[in-house]
Amino acid sequence: AAAFYNKVLGLETSAVPFPGGTYTCVNPAEGGEDAMFGGIVALADDPTEAKTGAYWxxxxxxxxxxxxxxxxxxxxxxxxxxxxxxxxxxxxxxxxxxxxxxxxxxxxxxxxx
CATH class of the missing domain: 3.10.180.10 (2,3-Dihydroxybiphenyl 1,2-Dioxygenase, domain 1)
Structure with a gap:
């Protein structure tokens, strides 16, 4: 997903550990990490979510x-x-x-x- 959003929207990513996995932060390329506004968590890394497919x-x-x-x-x-x-x-x-x-x-x- 991170590669897709990088290619389509030019978003950069950085990783932050959280209990049970890694949170991939997304930010505009020109803003750097201080402009982080969202993120991506692999469903396999998120034990709290039902495995019903991707969602926001x-x-x-x-x-x-x-x-x-x-x-x-x-x-x-x-x-x-x-x-x-x-x-x-x-x-x-x-x-x-x-x-x-x-x-x-x-x-x-x-x-x-």
């Missing part, structure tokens, strides 16, 4: 991952992966809305200088 998992930046998880549960959502710290990336959680649509939330880590 949108991430929403939130001010407080834990508070957002709690609010989602209050409103009928489901926690698929509890809030977890990923070094150099931030605090993430995977959720589903009351109808089963999957999404994730993140409070990004401050840039390292």
């Amino acid at each position: 998992l949108p991430y929403f930046e939130v001010p407080d991952t834990d508070a957002t998880v709690a609010r989602a549960e209050e409103l009928g959502g489901r926690v698929r992966v509890p809030a977890t710290d990923v070094t150099g990336v931030g605090r993430i959680a995977r959720l589903a809305d009351p109808y089963g649509a999957r999404f994730a939330v993140i409070r990004s880590a401050p840039p390292q200088t």
Whole structure:
């Protein structure tokens, strides 16, 4: 997938380890890693996902991952992966809305200088 997006969109990649695998970050070639806006995880490396084929998992930046998880549960959502710290990336959680649509939330880590 990374090679495809590089050839079609000119995106560059970098790897970040996360519990259970590697997260391949994507960013515009001219922006460098500081412009990272998304990523790719091989389904085989992601034990939390059903092996139903490729899909997109949108991430929403939130001010407080834990508070957002709690609010989602209050409103009928489901926690698929509890809030977890990923070094150099931030605090993430995977959720589903009351109808089963999957999404994730993140409070990004401050840039390292």
